[in-house]
Amino acid sequence: MLPAGCSRRLVAELRDALDACAERQRRLERSLRACRRLLRPWEAAELPAAEPTPAPETQEEAPSPACTPSPQDLKELELLTQTLEKAVRVRKSVSKAAERHKALSLKSGSTAASAPSRVSGQAGRRASETKPLRCIHQTGVPAEGLPECRLLSAGDRTCKGKGARATKPGPGLRDQLPLAAPPAPEVFTLKEKGVLLKLPTAYRKAASQNSRLWTQLSSTQTSDSVDAATNAKTQFLQKMKMASGWPGSGLSAAEVEAEVGLLWKACSLLRQRMEEELLADCADWVQEYHCLLTLEGLQAITGQCLHRLQELRAEMVGQQLGPWPEERCPRASGSCEGRTDPTWSSQLLLYSSTAELQTLAALRLRVAMLEQQIHLEKVLMAELLPLVSTPEAQGPPPLALCRAVHSLLCEGGERFLTILRDEPAS
Amino acid sequence: MGRRRRAEQERAGAAGALPDAIAALSRTLPAGPSPETFRRAKFDRPEAAPPLWRMLFLALSPLPGDCAPAPRAPPAPPALGKPRPPRAPPTASPAPAGSRAPQPWPCPLAAGASGSCGPAPEAQVRLVKRALRSQGYPRRALAQLPEDGARGSRELLLALAWLLARGPLLERLLGRTRVRLGDEVALCQGEAPASPGPPAACGGADGPVDIRHLQWLMGKLRLQWRNLMTSQQEQCALLGKIHSYTRGCHSDRSLGHLSVAETEMLRDPEGGRQLLRRLESENARLEAALAWRRRELVFWQWMDTVLGACPLEAAQPPFLPRIPESGADQLEMVAQQLQALHEELQGAVEPRRAAWEARVGGSGSEWSALQRATQEAVGQELAALRRAWEEGGAPAQPHGPCRLVKSDARASGGPGLRAAEVIGALRSREACLEAVLRQLQSQCRQELAQLAAALPGLIWILPPGH
Numbered sequence: 001m002l003p004a005g006c007s008r009r010l011v012a013e014l015r016d017a018l019d020a021c022a023e024r025q026r027r028l029e030r031s032l033r034a035c036r037r038l039l040r041p042w043e044a045a046e047l048p049a050a051e052p053t054p055a056p057e058t059q060e061e062a063p064s065p066a067c068t069p070s071p072q073d074l075k076e077l078e079l080l081t082q083t084l085e086k087a088v089r090v091r092k093s094v095s096k097a098a099e100r101h102k103a104l105s106l107k108s109g110s111t112a113a114s115a116p117s118r119v120s121g122q123a124g125r126r127a128s129e130t131k132p133l134r135c136i137h138q139t140g141v142p143a144e145g146l147p148e149c150r151l152l153s154a155g156d157r158t159c160k161g162k163g164a165r166a167t168k169p170g171p172g173l174r175d176q177l178p179l180a181a182p183p184a185p186e187v188f189t190l191k192e193k194g195v196l197l198k199l200p201t202a203y204r205k206a207a208s209q210n211s212r213l214w215t216q217l218s219s220t221q222t223s224d225s226v227d228a229a230t231n232a233k234t235q236f237l238q239k240m241k242m243a244s245g246w247p248g249s250g251l252s253a254a255e256v257e258a259e260v261g262l263l264w265k266a267c268s269l270l271r272q273r274m275e276e277e278l279l280a281d282c283a284d285w286v287q288e289y290h291c292l293l294t295l296e297g298l299q300a301i302t303g304q305c306l307h308r309l310q311e312l313r314a315e316m317v318g319q320q321l322g323p324w325p326e327e328r329c330p331r332a333s334g335s336c337e338g339r340t341d342p343t344w345s346s347q348l349l350l351y352s353s354t355a356e357l358q359t360l361a362a363l364r365l366r367v368a369m370l371e372q373q374i375h376l377e378k379v380l381m382a383e384l385l386p387l388v389s390t391p392e393a394q395g396p397p398p399l400a401l402c403r404a405v406h407s408l409l410c411e412g413g414e415r416f417l418t419i420l421r422d423e424p425a426s
Numbered sequence: 427m428g429r430r431r432r433a434e435q436e437r438a439g440a441a442g443a444l445p446d447a448i449a450a451l452s453r454t455l456p457a458g459p460s461p462e463t464f465r466r467a468k469f470d471r472p473e474a475a476p477p478l479w480r481m482l483f484l485a486l487s488p489l490p491g492d493c494a495p496a497p498r499a500p501p502a503p504p505a506l507g508k509p510r511p512p513r514a515p516p517t518a519s520p521a522p523a524g525s526r527a528p529q530p531w532p533c534p535l536a537a538g539a540s541g542s543c544g545p546a547p548e549a550q551v552r553l554v555k556r557a558l559r560s561q562g563y564p565r566r567a568l569a570q571l572p573e574d575g576a577r578g579s580r581e582l583l584l585a586l587a588w589l590l591a592r593g594p595l596l597e598r599l600l601g602r603t604r605v606r607l608g609d610e611v612a613l614c615q616g617e618a619p620a621s622p623g624p625p626a627a628c629g630g631a632d633g634p635v636d637i638r639h640l641q642w643l644m645g646k647l648r649l650q651w652r653n654l655m656t657s658q659q660e661q662c663a664l665l666g667k668i669h670s671y672t673r674g675c676h677s678d679r680s681l682g683h684l685s686v687a688e689t690e691m692l693r694d695p696e697g698g699r700q701l702l703r704r705l706e707s708e709n710a711r712l713e714a715a716l717a718w719r720r721r722e723l724v725f726w727q728w729m730d731t732v733l734g735a736c737p738l739e740a741a742q743p744p745f746l747p748r749i750p751e752s753g754a755d756q757l758e759m760v761a762q763q764l765q766a767l768h769e770e771l772q773g774a775v776e777p778r779r780a781a782w783e784a785r786v787g788g789s790g791s792e793w794s795a796l797q798r799a800t801q802e803a804v805g806q807e808l809a810a811l812r813r814a815w816e817e818g819g820a821p822a823q824p825h826g827p828c829r830l831v832k833s834d835a836r837a838s839g840g841p842g843l844r845a846a847e848v849i850g851a852l853r854s855r856e857a858c859l860e861a862v863l864r865q866l867q868s869q870c871r872q873e874l875a876q877l878a879a880a881l882p883g884l885i886w887i888l889p890p891g892h
Binding site: 001002003004007008010011014015017018021022024025028029031032034035036037038039042190191194195196197198199200202203204206207208209210213214216217218224225226228229232233234235236237239240241243244252253254255256257260261262263264265266267268269270271272273274278285286288289290291292293294295296297298299301302303305306309312313347348349350351352353354356357358359360361362363364365366367369370371373374376377378381382385388389396397399400401402404405406407408409410411412413414415416417418419420421422423 | 429559560561562564565566567584587588590591592597600604605607611612613632633634635636637638639640641643644645646647648650651653654655657658659660661662663664665666667668671672673674675676677678680681684686688689690691692693698701702705706708709712713715716719720722723726727729730733736755756757759760761763764765767768770771772774775778779782785796797800801803804805807808811812814815816826828829830831832833834841842843844845846848849852853855856859860861862863865866867868869870871873874876877878880881883884885886887888889890891
């Protein structure tokens with residue numbers, strides 16, 4: 001059995017690590033649920049009941065969101081519906097070439113300044129019949145406040161017949177049914193109709209304003225007022241220091257920890273370099289000299305690091321126990337915030353294929369896992385090595401303990417060594 | 427021209443500038459106290475203290491302060507996650523921001539301005555004091571304030587100003603609770619591992635444990651990571667699908683497709699409205715922050731008067747913050763490692779130097795030129811090595827969350843990071859970390875081998891692979 005204090009600390013560390021992992025898992029699962037929900041057919045049951053259903057589409061087929069049924073909206077939608085009906089009727093009765101002609105004239109007749117280029121860009125693979133309907137939809141929505149609903153026009157359905165993909169909804173899809181007669185109820189699937197989605201205007205405005213404000217906030221402009229403010233701040237900090245009799249060179253706990261972290265890094269990099277040099281074969285005298293100088297340089301740097309450590313230690317030792325609370329401090333600042341210039345605005349990360357994204361995510365997780373493992377390794381080393389290496393008063397440490405410690409420290413708990421007693425035959 | 431106009435405005439409206447500045451500050455801060463509270467705090471009025479304690483608590487606690495109250499009451503500490511509001515739009519992050527590793531504090535669940543659920547005022551006061559102290563707050567008067575949070579508003583005002591002066595506090599707080607519209611990946615390098623929490627406050631064992639319990643916990647951890655990796659892969663596949671299916675839908679050309687949050691908004695209008703509200707309130711706070719920036723000079727002038735109004739602290743022996751125990755341990759460990767390294771280097775250098783001196787002896791002119799060249803080269807290499815740890819690795823490393831955008835491989839124009847580059851950076855970081863881990867493990871092996879040598883009569887058979 002391990003001593004109580006050691007047990008407590010180690011179990012606490014491992015439980016922290018487990019909780020960190022569990023938190024990641026929880027977040028991941030939440031997001032997985034959301035993704036799966038989006039990829040399933042979007043059920044009508046989830047849609048708000050009070051739908052201003054345009055006549056051509058039944059309630060099930062028109063999962064248009066939150067067109068809050070105010071009377072004005074209803075009127076406008078009715079107008080829209082009538083226009084749509086007319087358009088479909090027109091299309092049905094004329095040939096395809098004539099349809100296009102009509103569509104163009106409809107488009108040119110539209111008053112709203114909707115960019116047809118945008119429509120054509122989004123139309124993509126779809127047949128051109130959707131274009132006029134799209135324009136109509138846009139012209140028919142006059143009020144800014146009305147969030148633009150997703151377009152699920154019957155015209156789209158009729159076009160689906162051209163799509164090469166297998167369509168999920170029923171055969172009603174392929175028929176050129178008039179809008180007035182509602183076809184079989186269909187559901188919305190992201191796979192087939194995802195490209196038709198459009199974000200509401202209010203959201204678009206808010207989002208673009210949001211990104212603009214963030215850019216403004218993160219840009220560091222230099223102007224007179226900014227410089228003056230910076231000076232004022234520095235002066236204020238000085239005054240605070242002087243008003244409290246601060247010696248001036250004291251480091252905060254956070255800073256000491258940060259420096260210790262850097263020294264850890266330094267130590268591992270220096271060691272790595274040393275091992276490289278020791279392994280390298282020196283072919284001629286020049287290389288030998290190079291190797292020698294490198295090793296001497298490494299030695300000098302190590303000495304400097306040790307010196308810095310002693311300075312830090314002296315700072316710690318020369319303290320008084322003040323009236324501050326004794327417990328450990330939380331890591332209040334996040335990991336990235338101590339760095340210079342954290343960027344507040346999101347950058348874009350472009351990936352080209354799912355495989356690439358998976359590689360990236362897997363590597364990201366692996367790096368996080370390694371960091372956690374290294375931290376645990378350091379903690380375990382600090383606690384367990386003293387237990388097995390100091391000469392025990394009651395003889396050598398129990399073998400089971402040695403074996404377990406070896407496994408935990410040297411193999412990450414994955415493999416075990418075997419200890420055999422080599423007893424002389426007697 | 428804008429600058430001149432603003433400067434004129436500031437000069438002319440100096441009388442009104444201070445209230446404006448304070449109002450802007452109050453709008454930006456989470457649970458920002460009213461401007462009246464600020465004014466009262468200058469005169470150290472007791473009623474101004476509780477809102478200031480609460481505001482500092484939210485600003486300094488590791489969790490984002492404005493999580494909405496979860497449906498269930500805050501449980502005892504074992505549940506160390508962040509309960510999210512049930513209807514918040516999910517932000518899919520393939521690699522959830524590790525910097526938000528769950529903090530071992532019970533979630534405050536403080537609901538912003540309205541009400542004050544969450545930990546008791548005493549706990550808030552203690553946390554604020556601790557956090558300020560660990561950041562190096564110089565004034566001792568803060569430590570002497572009573573824990574019931576009934577007094578000390580002027581000192582708290584000074585503490586707030588100190589935090590504002592030292593760093594980008596407002597930007598950091600805003601960034602912490604930023605509304606994520608896209609599918610984000612956190613690329614924070616060098617994340618802090620789960621910080622050592624309150625000693626054995628939660629999750630610690632009560633008494634001595636068998637080492638097998640530790641082995642079991644390690645095994646459980648390994649299994650959890652494996653599960654995490656598989657879930658992660660699945661999520662990436664789903665994200666890829668959603669991004670392709672919504673190609674061309676986004677109004678912003680550079681993005682091109684919708685994110686999960688945006689698609690969810692279209693599917694669920696109620697959630698969409700909530701998202702919109704959050705976005706709008708964040709915009710309001712951002713505008714307040716920008717307004718604050720324009721006017722903060724008068725605030726600093728005012729703070730000087732506040733500081734002047736404080737009684738001088740009696741001259742006492744210099745007082746330094748106490749480094750927490752864990753820091754001391756880490757320091758000792760690093761010292762040991764560096765010392766061991768130093769000795770090894772010494773052992774390697776001395777014979778080589780002796781051998782070199784013996785060989786070269788009197789150096790000719792061509793030798794000295796060669797020597798100088800080598801010295802320079804080595805000097806540069808070592809300087810680069812130094813930079814590697816002092817500057818935290820490669821410069822311009824991507825920080826913070828990045829929004830995922832699926833796009834066909836394009837020429838190197840346009841903003842944004844390319845996944846291939848990030849993958850390369852991650853691979854090198856992985857290699858570096860693996861080397862560190864291997865090195866630590868081999869050190870342990872050496873130590874245990876020494877132990878094994880000291881125990882006679884045993885054969886130690888190492889597991890395969892060595």
